[in-house]
Amino acid sequence: MLSKLIGYEMKAFGRILFPVYLAIVVVAVLLGIDFRLFSSPEGAAGSVALTIILVLLIAAVFLITIILSVGRFYTNLLGREGYLMFSLPTGTGSLIWAKVISSVIWSLFSVIVAAASVIPFFLIPSFSEEMEKIEISSIVSKVFEAAAPYTATIVLGVLIVIASTVAAIVRIYAAISIGHLWSDHRIIGAVLTYIGFEILELIIMAILGSSLFITINLPGLFRAMGSIGAEVSVLLGCIVIIAIYSIVTWIVLDRKLNLE
Incomplete structure (x- = not known):
């Protein structure tokens, strides 16, 4: 279906x-x-x-x-x-x-x-x-040769772009769903909900960033950010955001929605 x-x-x-x-x-x-x-x-x-x-x-x-x-x-x-x-x-x-x-x-x-x-x-x-x-062919071959060692990073980058797009869409859907619960001014409710989501995400990112600086020494943090682990962390973060907003949207539409 x-x-x-x-x-x-x-x-x-x-x-x-x-x-x-x-x-x-x-x-x-x-x-x-x-x-x-x-x-x-x-x-x-x-x-x-x-x-x-x-x-x-x-x-x-x-x-x-x-x-x-x-x-x-x-x-x-x-x-x-x-x-x-x-x-x-x-x-x-x-x-x-x-x-x-x-x-x-x-x-x-x-x-x-x-x-x-x-x-x-x-x-x-x-x-x-x-x-x-x-010589375009030689330039293209050199570009592929230079990019070969970074294949995993490139693939992760593409996945991050796709995941970020999905996260942006489900964030909007979750905001619209919650805004629809308002008896009046539902569009305003959706906009305010979306702004609230953005603020909440910024607060959580700030808290997580502060914890990271406290628990990891600075040289170690720089090494981590320069490795493939940073891309994996961003991708996992996007997946978590997608999951949360998807659940919120599902709960509203499946359990709380009133179309009258």
Whole structure:
């Protein structure tokens, strides 16, 4: 059932995001053509206009992704559609994680599309001429050779980015869920709850940081921070945050939710 819910969410996101992705690709292609064919000062105005449009589209795709992630959680589970969603033969956890997973996937898609949209800038004549003088293959091989000893760190870094994204999403969901318990001004309640979560996290991090400095000598702390253990600690911290906010969201939706 979870896979079906994820598929439903993916389609709902795609109906809105795919046209924006397509617009980014079209503008990026036009910008690349403009760089190659109209490199004279007379063609600069067109390049500037297309660049501004591309930047606005990239900003829009991230904003739309955030709005969809938050909006679909609120309308599907806390609005009138909640009656239908909670009547499905599946658990509350599946309903929550279907939205979390689809939000993370589309966030990654948005990052990939935004990164790919900078390719036309490599087609600028002055830049491409310089790039042709460089042996790209040798540079790529050297980069891989240099990065090989840090493979574990790179993998952990990618996992931390993904875990941080998940943590941010479930934090928002938990805040919205608690805010919905307010009889009035639920949006204000969600915002205040989110701010409270942030403050609480900062306090806990400050306490843990102080304890770390007290229990570990300074040279040992620097050595620990320079090792792979620091990345593991950050990843574990993200996992703990995800677990806590997921439980909070589940308790509210499964035990305390009132859709009336």
